[in-house]
Amino acid sequence: MNKKILAFLLVLVMVASMFAGCGASESAGNELTLWMAPMAGSDAEITDEEFWTEIGNEFGAANNCTVKVEIIPWDSYEEKYLTGVTSSDGPDVGWLYMEMFYDYIEMGALVDLDAHFTDAEKDNYLYYNLGNIQGGQYALPFIVGNPRIMLANMDILAQAGVEAIPTTWEELAAACDAVLANCPGVIPLVQDWGNPHYGSLNEIFWPYFWSAGGEIVDDAGNLTINSAEGLVATELLYDMAQKGYLGANATACDDVKVPFSNGEAAFVFMASGNALKLEGINWEYVTALQGPQDAETFVAADSLVMFESCENKELAAKLMKYLTSSDVMSRYHKTITDQPPITADEEYTGSEKYAGLFTDDAGMLRSLPVFKGASSMYDALYKNIQSMMLGELTPEEVLTKTTEYYDSNLK
Amino acid sequence: MKQKRLEATQGYIYILPSLILILSFSIIPIFMSGVFSFTEYNVMNSPKFVGLENYEKVLRDEYVRAALVNTLKYVLITVPIQTALSLTFAAFLAVKMQNKSGEFLRSVMFIPVIASAVTSGTIWRTILGTDGGILNSIIGIFGFDPVNWLGDSKTSLISICIVAIWKNVGYFLVIFYAGIMDIPKSLYEAARVDGANTYQQFFRITLPMLKPITSLVVTLGIIWSFQVFDLSYQMTGGGPGYSSVTIVMAIYNAAFKQYKMGYACAMAMLLLVIVLIINAVKQRVFGEKED
Numbered sequence: 001m002n003k004k005i006l007a008f009l010l011v012l013v014m015v016a017s018m019f020a021g022c023g024a025s026e027s028a029g030n031e032l033t034l035w036m037a038p039m040a041g042s043d044a045e046i047t048d049e050e051f052w053t054e055i056g057n058e059f060g061a062a063n064n065c066t067v068k069v070e071i072i073p074w075d076s077y078e079e080k081y082l083t084g085v086t087s088s089d090g091p092d093v094g095w096l097y098m099e100m101f102y103d104y105i106e107m108g109a110l111v112d113l114d115a116h117f118t119d120a121e122k123d124n125y126l127y128y129n130l131g132n133i134q135g136g137q138y139a140l141p142f143i144v145g146n147p148r149i150m151l152a153n154m155d156i157l158a159q160a161g162v163e164a165i166p167t168t169w170e171e172l173a174a175a176c177d178a179v180l181a182n183c184p185g186v187i188p189l190v191q192d193w194g195n196p197h198y199g200s201l202n203e204i205f206w207p208y209f210w211s212a213g214g215e216i217v218d219d220a221g222n223l224t225i226n227s228a229e230g231l232v233a234t235e236l237l238y239d240m241a242q243k244g245y246l247g248a249n250a251t252a253c254d255d256v257k258v259p260f261s262n263g264e265a266a267f268v269f270m271a272s273g274n275a276l277k278l279e280g281i282n283w284e285y286v287t288a289l290q291g292p293q294d295a296e297t298f299v300a301a302d303s304l305v306m307f308e309s310c311e312n313k314e315l316a317a318k319l320m321k322y323l324t325s326s327d328v329m330s331r332y333h334k335t336i337t338d339q340p341p342i343t344a345d346e347e348y349t350g351s352e353k354y355a356g357l358f359t360d361d362a363g364m365l366r367s368l369p370v371f372k373g374a375s376s377m378y379d380a381l382y383k384n385i386q387s388m389m390l391g392e393l394t395p396e397e398v399l400t401k402t403t404e405y406y407d408s409n410l411k
Numbered sequence: 412m413k414q415k416r417l418e419a420t421q422g423y424i425y426i427l428p429s430l431i432l433i434l435s436f437s438i439i440p441i442f443m444s445g446v447f448s449f450t451e452y453n454v455m456n457s458p459k460f461v462g463l464e465n466y467e468k469v470l471r472d473e474y475v476r477a478a479l480v481n482t483l484k485y486v487l488i489t490v491p492i493q494t495a496l497s498l499t500f501a502a503f504l505a506v507k508m509q510n511k512s513g514e515f516l517r518s519v520m521f522i523p524v525i526a527s528a529v530t531s532g533t534i535w536r537t538i539l540g541t542d543g544g545i546l547n548s549i550i551g552i553f554g555f556d557p558v559n560w561l562g563d564s565k566t567s568l569i570s571i572c573i574v575a576i577w578k579n580v581g582y583f584l585v586i587f588y589a590g591i592m593d594i595p596k597s598l599y600e601a602a603r604v605d606g607a608n609t610y611q612q613f614f615r616i617t618l619p620m621l622k623p624i625t626s627l628v629v630t631l632g633i634i635w636s637f638q639v640f641d642l643s644y645q646m647t648g649g650g651p652g653y654s655s656v657t658i659v660m661a662i663y664n665a666a667f668k669q670y671k672m673g674y675a676c677a678m679a680m681l682l683l684v685i686v687l688i689i690n691a692v693k694q695r696v697f698g699e700k701e702d
Binding site: 075078079082085086103106107108109193194195196197198249250251252253254259373375376379380382383384386387389390392393405408409410 | 453454455456468471472473474529536540541542559561562563564644645646647648649650651652653656663664666667668669670
């Protein structure tokens, strides 16, 4: 009999523990959940989690509250946010990139931050207006930097007889010809069309596209890549592949740092932060190449957001202000990722090499627009350009097929 | 009578935790997916009934079509090869290596099974790298040109199949090995007395006796293969082009990138129907009867 009672009790415990795991966590008014993105390199002094936990503890001590920090890995970033937010188990304050904004704003999941900031505070933010999306201040720009720049191995250029780093499309083509002719075994321009993620477009497509005068969407949110300007940019890529500028297999490369670091490539487009990690290479950079219309390149514009589910919005706004304060940001930029300041009261402490990048060349930097189905459109475009690189599609077909797919499935 | 009723009640209580788990995480989600597949639903807002619109779109969607074709190719390549390989290795280990070395080999072959797909994918990206990849270095010794394994639409899916087979063989090997060890030794002794050689024993005793096990392995292989996502996502992201996009990747993209849960559910229901049909065909092929 005792055994039966014991078995019955065990069953009850199992059932109870099952249900215990199903409950959504409820944060009290003095507890904030902060989800941040990983930015620290593998060789960084401290991890992102250690850094933000320390910052959270400082804020908690000063405001008599608790900040629960979670670092969300990039490879499951969007689904973690979606499942978290929809199951009421998401953050109070989070970090979104441009492709994510449209849907969260449409869902009504984000708080319009404008009322939480004074005019003086707004003025102190260098990019506050970038956070005005779809008619509301849903974002507080947090990382505005890491522009994609073109690097040149100056030793290879010297060997090829090229005296200065190219600044226009024509000069780049001439330099690539010179490298092909004079530097056997060197890839003139290495591009990672073998990368599994469409994020590579930020380096190897959008700079050409914008410099050709292209716009991704119009004011009404219609996709406008299938344009004369878009075709010029896509044909440029196609021609570069055909002429051998991108090496024998452009879709074989998934990490441009390796061939460029090994001195096997003359040019590469790379995030400015990553370029600083290159060692043993004599490199110079140009911010953006002059195309037929302009000279523009991609700059990351990730932002902090507050979710509607947050119980204590005042406290969350206070946390956002603390996270973006010059004190925290300068520590972040020194220890985790070398980025330009986002507030007027923070001094630029990054590399001297980029002294003019965020001032003189600031007009060349632009971010991605916010529109419906952005990430899926980028993915479709990326895959179609990969097919073009393999000779399976023409430049016209790339743009037509992507636009048709967007219009019929994503719009 | 009262005692019987009491025992029955106790029985129901004992199966209650499993029943709740199966209901909560299998039956109800499948049912809900079926319901959501007829709606426009982005998770945050209430679902809106749209009838068969999602199914019509799924059938017209060329991305889904490419994903379905790739997934079918993947199933056709991986399931027969991994089944044959695991059976062959299991038979070899059971017959020739009933010793410590055999135990060691079985353990070694099981390592890929417990390795995460992310780790496996990362390692194999290095092995299959076009420039400086280990595999291309090996084939280079024999005078062959390097192959763009993951960056060519002709070889990307095959490369993923190779990795999947490498990862799954160890698991099915253990199942086959256990099945072979369960076959009565007297059958082989009788066959030897009748003059049957090793191959005849394998094809006339081992294979027929392993029919239920083979059916299980094929069933699991088909289900797993239709669910392929992580390897493809990690190794190629579905590219180049759409050459290695799979149906679960299409479902994932619709659900978590496009926030179209209703549409994703329609694809999931389509996948369920396909797996059920293939399983029914498989049951016919193996001559299985429903109990």
